[in-house]
Amino acid sequence: DIQMTQFPSSLSASVGDRVTMTCRASQSISNYLNWYQQKPGKAPKLLIYAASSLQSGVPSRFSGSGSGTDFSLTISSLQPEDFASYYCQQSYRTPYTFGPGTKVDIK
Amino acid sequence: EVQLVESGGGLVQPGGSLRLSCAASGFTFSSYEMNWVRQAPGKGLEWVSYISGSASPIYYADSVKGRFTISRDNAKNSLYLQMNSLRAEDTAVYYCARGGSIRQIDYWGQGTLVTVSS
Numbered sequence: 001d002i003q004m005t006q007f008p009s010s011l012s013a014s015v016g017d018r019v020t021m022t023c024r025a026s027q028s029i030s031n032y033l034n035w036y037q038q039k040p041g042k043a044p045k046l047l048i049y050a051a052s053s054l055q056s057g058v059p060s061r062f063s064g065s066g067s068g069t070d071f072s073l074t075i076s077s078l079q080p081e082d083f084a085s086y087y088c089q090q091s092y093r094t095p096y097t098f099g100p101g102t103k104v105d106i107k
Numbered sequence: 108e109v110q111l112v113e114s115g116g117g118l119v120q121p122g123g124s125l126r127l128s129c130a131a132s133g134f135t136f137s138s139y140e141m142n143w144v145r146q147a148p149g150k151g152l153e154w155v156s157y158i159s160g161s162a163s164p165i166y167y168a169d170s171v172k173g174r175f176t177i178s179r180d181n182a183k184n185s186l187y188l189q190m191n192s193l194r195a196e197d198t199a200v201y202y203c204a205r206g207g208s209i210r211q212i213d214y215w216g217q218g219t220l221v222t223v224s225s
Contacts, residue, residue: 001169034211036152043202043215044152050209087152091210094166096142096154 002026002090006099012107019075021102023088028068032092035064035073038101039084047086048073078104109133109214111203116219123193123223129186129203129216137161137181140206143188145199146218153199156188157206171197193223 003026013019023033031051036044046055048064051071061076075082083106088099115127127143143155156177157166165177176189186203200218207213 032209034209036212038152043218044212045215046207046211046213049207049211049213055213089152089154089211094154094157095168096157096210098152098154101151 001095002029002093002097004088004090004097004099006086006088006102008102009100010103010105012105013078014107015078015080017078017107019078019082019104021073021086021104023066023071023073023099025069025071025090025092029090029092031067032090033064033066033071034089034091035062036087036089037082037084038087044087075104109205111205111214111216113201113203113216113219116201116221118222118224119193120225121194121223124189124191125193125221127188127190127201127203127219127221131184131186131203131205134205136179136184140210141177141179141186142204142206142212143177143186144202144204144212144215145197145221146202147196147199150199155201157210158186190221193221195223197221198223 005024033051035048038044052064085101085103087101110132112130158177174192178187202218203216204212205214
């Protein structure tokens, strides 16, 4: 199975900050990497697919990059509604594993 | 508008069975791959199972293989998850989820809670 790791596991930031989080796959997954946002008690929401493609309706302050094994999600200017948990997922090969998540909270 | 509505969750004893359903609307159901993803209380996301639009191929996580069965009825725009031999560690919110162009999950249901406990 392909293992996904994310770091940091949590971070504290202020509104307006630029935030970057990282996801690493245990083997190359090309660009089959997706990012989701989840708020407490809610279903996850797709933000980025294919490593860098912005899902329709997602604000442009979210961006993704990377290929192979190393990927990142950047929020260019953190907004109050962005405080949430973020998960990466590989869709290269089953099982379509998720990372353990990065929780973004208010500094 | 794409909608996925799960039902069938509840409390079940260890070793018992439960069948989850997902009613899909707002898109051509038969054209899309579907998944079940679960989340144990306070934990991260775990992919459970995948089914193509034509119902083949089908894939499962090792943790549920041999116990869970995914199926779909394209005439009824419905996805199912038959869960047998349930264990305490199967306790989770189960999400019905649509697959996208690179098998990303582009739409999620609201989830249904399954609790396995005596």
